[in-house]
Amino acid sequence: MEPEHPVVVPYRPSWAVEADDLIALLQGELGDLAVRIDHIGSTAIPGMASKNVFDLQVSVEDLHVASSGKPLLEALGFELSPIEADHVPAARLDDPALWSKRLWLRRLEGATDVNLHIRRAGSPNERLALLFRDWFRAHSEAVDAYGAFKLALSQACRDLGTYVGTKDSIVDVIVVAAEEWASVVNWRP
Numbered sequence: 001m002e003p004e005h006p007v008v009v010p011y012r013p014s015w016a017v018e019a020d021d022l023i024a025l026l027q028g029e030l031g032d033l034a035v036r037i038d039h040i041g042s043t044a045i046p047g048m049a050s051k052n053v054f055d056l057q058v059s060v061e062d063l064h065v066a067s068s069g070k071p072l073l074e075a076l077g078f079e080l081s082p083i084e085a086d087h088v089p090a091a092r093l094d095d096p097a098l099w100s101k102r103l104w105l106r107r108l109e110g111a112t113d114v115n116l117h118i119r120r121a122g123s124p125n126e127r128l129a130l131l132f133r134d135w136f137r138a139h140s141e142a143v144d145a146y147g148a149f150k151l152a153l154s155q156a157c158r159d160l161g162t163y164v165g166t167k168d169s170i171v172d173v174i175v176v177a178a179e180e181w182a183s184v185v186n187w188r189p
Contacts, residue, residue: 006163008049008154011147015043018112019054026058026116029072035059035121040129042150045136049147051154053113057129059121063102066118078104078116086117086125090172099125128175130189135178138185146174 019039026037041055042048060066070080081103088099100123104116119126136143149170157163181187 005158006051006154006160008147008151009052010049011045011047012043012052013046015050015054015112016046019043019056022054022056022114025076026056029076030058030069033058033060033066033069035061038130038133040117040133041115042147044133045143047140047143047147048136049151053115055115055117055129057126058116058118059126060118061121063100063118063120066102073104073116076106077108077111078106078114081105086119086128087168087171089128089175090169092124094124098123101125127189131178131182131187132171132174134187135174135181138181142174146170 016039023037023039027034030037036059038044038057038059039054040057042050043052043054058066073080083103084100085096086099086101088094088096100120102118104118106114106116117125117129119129136146150167153163153166157166
């Protein structure tokens with residue numbers, strides 16, 4: 001169970017290996033249901049302070065078809081969250097339905113917590129998760145600043161909802177720079 005307030009910890013090099021092991025396990029279980037599986041979020045960015053929670057993204061052709069994976073995910077200790085959409089960044093005029101997802105949570109004693117985001121391949125939220133990660137990987141000078149912001153925010157917030165809501169606003173600003181970078185370097189997920 002997550003604490004009521006967010007706890008941000010320094011980067012752990014072991015996160016990359018643990019995430020790779022989880023991805024291999026999920027790929028083996030989900031097979032062709034998964035178009036791709038990626039380690040996303042702050043734990044996927046070398047040097048980034050983060051909550052000790054992996055964010056993994058499973059890209060699927062159809063969210064409804066992906067529900068056939070429910071027994072497999074439950075057998076691995078995942079529980080379906082009621083969250084069915086991502087935050088749409090400020091100034092985006094997309095139909096909010098394009099930002100749909102299924103969120104599965106794994107909270108097992110003795111294992112790193114996992115947020116498993118199932119998103120439609122080619123959707124704006126699938127792309128944004130990969131862009132966010134790749135932009136920070138290409139801009140190491142921004143990693144310490146964003147990590148310090150998250151640490152200060154976690155210490156100022158009493159609850160996870162406030163932390164996430166405030167962080168979303170900063171991510172909206174980062175996305176502007178990331179999109180500009182993506183167009184300059186012709187980045188593709």
